[in-house]
Amino acid sequence: MSETIVRVDNVVKRYRKGREAVEVLHGLSLEVGRGEFCALMGPSGSGKTTLLNLIGGLDKPDAGEIDVAGQRIDRLSARALARWRSAHVGFIFQFYNLMPVLSAQRNVELPLLLKKMSAKERKQRALNALQIVGLEDRARHLPRELSGGQEQRVAIARAIVSDPDVLLADEPTGDLDRDTANEILDLLCTLNQRQGKTILMVTHDPVAAERAGRTVQLDKGSIKSDAVAA
Numbered sequence: 001m002s003e004t005i006v007r008v009d010n011v012v013k014r015y016r017k018g019r020e021a022v023e024v025l026h027g028l029s030l031e032v033g034r035g036e037f038c039a040l041m042g043p044s045g046s047g048k049t050t051l052l053n054l055i056g057g058l059d060k061p062d063a064g065e066i067d068v069a070g071q072r073i074d075r076l077s078a079r080a081l082a083r084w085r086s087a088h089v090g091f092i093f094q095f096y097n098l099m100p101v102l103s104a105q106r107n108v109e110l111p112l113l114l115k116k117m118s119a120k121e122r123k124q125r126a127l128n129a130l131q132i133v134g135l136e137d138r139a140r141h142l143p144r145e146l147s148g149g150q151e152q153r154v155a156i157a158r159a160i161v162s163d164p165d166v167l168l169a170d171e172p173t174g175d176l177d178r179d180t181a182n183e184i185l186d187l188l189c190t191l192n193q194r195q196g197k198t199i200l201m202v203t204h205d206p207v208a209a210e211r212a213g214r215t216v217q218l219d220k221g222s223i224k225s226d227a228v229a230a
Helices: 048-055 078-088 104-114 119-132 148-160 178-195 206-210
Strands: 004-017 020-033 037-041 063-068 089-093 166-170 198-202 214-219 222-228
Touching (some): 004 198, 020 048, 020 063, 020 198, 037 048, 037 178, 037 206, 048 063, 048 198, 089 148, 104 119, 104 148, 119 148, 148 178, 166 178, 178 198
Parallel strands (some): 037 214, 166 198
Antiparallel strands (some): 004 063, 214 222
């Protein structure tokens, strides 16, 4: 494996369900190398999205350690974690999460509002990201004026605009038809292979998982299998 960029060590995560504590991850450990494209698979409730959220600093473990891009994120305060996320992680969601009243360009600019840069620089970086995903000609369009595949491309542009160390994708093709899904997977592969982006992708789709270089199967909060593509 190349240099480790994600290290999850003996992590436990519990949620409250009424008076009962439900343990979702049971001492799970995982390492991901810089530049890997890793698919996380498993049945609903297996802990895939929980693991992704922990790696992205959207949640904290109840036990264990999480190190991403050289930072022990389980030790960070909420404020420090927000700053860290803005610099190191890009998120891609199934339902895009675009602001409907903002243009594609403005949506892509959103992560840059946390950084000290001029409006001109934010605009240029957003346009550069849109060019990478092939949508520079849609910069002024609102989300409702775009197709589902185009909306997801805008979401990917937003995820990469800060040049993060890790891209975390939660079912990025789950709301798309097969042809459009393949286009999005092509784009993710390009980001991985040509720009060296480390990608962790939660998916139920075996076709999507086949595009990744590594597939980790989760079941009931533990890793069932971990296979690297031949």
